[in-house]
Amino acid sequence: MDKKDVSKLPKSAQLDALKKRIAARSKTIESELGKPLYEPRTGGVVYLLLDTSSSMSTTSKLSQARNGALSFAEDAFSKGYVVGLIRFASSAAHLCDPSSNTYSLSQYLNGLTASGSTNMADGLRLATEKLMDKARLRTIVLVTDGMPDSQDAALDAAGFAKSKGIDIIAIGTDDADYEFLKRIATRADLAVSVPQNRLQDGIASAAKLLPQGTEGRGKPADTMPLNLALEIPKGSARVILKKGTPLPCSGTLPIRLTNPNANKLDFHIMQGVGAKFAGYRSLGNTEVVVPPGFAPGNSIITLKFYLDINGVLHVSAKTDSAENVTVKITSKGGLSQEEIQKLLDEFGDEANAT
Numbered sequence: 057m058d059k060k061d062v063s064k065l066p067k068s069a070q071l072d073a074l075k076k077r078i079a080a081r082s083k084t085i086e087s088e089l090g091k092p093l094y095e096p097r098t099g100g101v102v103y104l105l106l107d108t109s110s111s112m113s114t115t116s117k118l119s120q121a122r123n124g125a126l127s128f129a130e131d132a133f134s135k136g137y138v139v140g141l142i143r144f145a146s147s148a149a150h151l152c153d154p155s156s157n158t159y160s161l162s163q164y165l166n167g168l169t170a171s172g173s174t175n176m177a178d179g180l181r182l183a184t185e186k187l188m189d190k191a192r193l194r195t196i197v198l199v200t201d202g203m204p205d206s207q208d209a210a211l212d213a214a215g216f217a218k219s220k221g222i223d224i225i226a227i228g229t230d231d232a233d234y235e236f237l238k239r240i241a242t243r244a245d246l247a248v249s250v251p252q253n254r255l256q257d258g259i260a261s262a263a264k265l266l267p268q269g270t271e272g273r274g275k276p277a278d279t280m281p282l283n284l285a286l287e288i289p290k291g292s293a294r295v296i297l298k299k300g301t302p303l304p305c306s307g308t309l310p311i312r313l314t315n316p317n318a319n320k321l322d323f324h325i326m327q328g329v330g331a332k333f334a335g336y337r338s339l340g341n342t343e344v345v346v347p348p349g350f351a352p353g354n355s356i357i358t359l360k361f362y363l364d365i366n367g368v369l370h371v372s373a374k375t376d377s378a379e380n381v382t383v384k385i386t387s388k389g390g391l392s393q394e395e396i397q398k399l400l401d402e403f404g405d406e407a408n409a410t
Contacts, residue, residue: 100193107200113170124259131263144179145172176204180213201229287324306362335403
């Protein structure tokens with residue numbers, strides 16, 4: 057079922073479909089370069105700050121929090137946000153760096169357990185620390201079901217975050233103090249109270265409250281600053297995604313295996329301009345590993361390259377006749393704006409002529 061069909065289903069069925077998509081990875085295994093190829097002008101960074109104290113173990117609250125967080129992340133991604141995860145109980149713990157990788161986020165959410173007290177202040181301080189060096193719009197989405205160990209400490213931590221330009225959205229069940237949540241949030245309208253059995257929906261709806269800014273957030277206004285290419289064979293560049301293509305975007309490259317003794321293929325992922333190899337710089341190495349007994353010459357492996365709205369590259373490999381094709385990425389990181397401009401200055405005329 058495609059995404060359009062899924063949207064017509066009831067919320068519970070949509071969630072089941074999402075879980076199936078995440079789990080269906082036996083023939084397609086993704087890897088990331090880990091860092092954006094460049095820093096996009098649009099989008100924001102949001103940390104989900106989840107209460108995992110002992111009270112969250114009752115009435116399926118933690119299960120709802122997991123499901124609601126996944127739905128929230130899907131909507132946040134579509135608005136150009138990357139999503140990170142922090143949990144707090146007696147203390148806070150950073151679980152997941154901000155990314156647009158639903159699979160990675162779901163793995164951390166599935167490992168959550170509920171125990172301990174409610175050290176909300178520690179969670180707010182940790183989220184603020186992680187967001188301090190981010191240049192884009194920054195938001196904390198706090199999810200809780202009760203009162204913190206110290207209201208004063210939590211209010212102080214929230215006040216510090218807001219003084220640094222970090223927005224706070226507070227989602228609480230009806231057994232939390234709504235008036236307190238309004239003081240934690242950036243504005244009273246960013247505090248939401250929901251019945252205990254509707255926590256999942258409450259968290260999912262928080263994506264609608266994310267700041268929009270003035271830069272056209274949510275629209276794929278950014279474009280590829282350079283070509284994305286592979287070095288195939290050594291010394292030549294095969295362009296997969298062209299400079300100027302709007303984000304998000306994707307491209308594929310079918311490869312036929314001809315060497316009966318080869319069980320892996322190695323490629324360099326590059327960014328640059330023009331037709332000459334000199335106009336490209338390596339971003340990292342891609343290794344595609346196929347299982348023993350794979351039939352060379354008759355089967356084709358298709359590499360897919362997906363660049364999301366946040367500039368993060370995802371690579372996957374798929375074939376109908378191999379169950380365990382894997383992709384390994386050795387990253388060198390993205391190019392700086394200075395490196396991009398240098399390539400454009402040196403090889404841009406050639407690129408415009410071709």
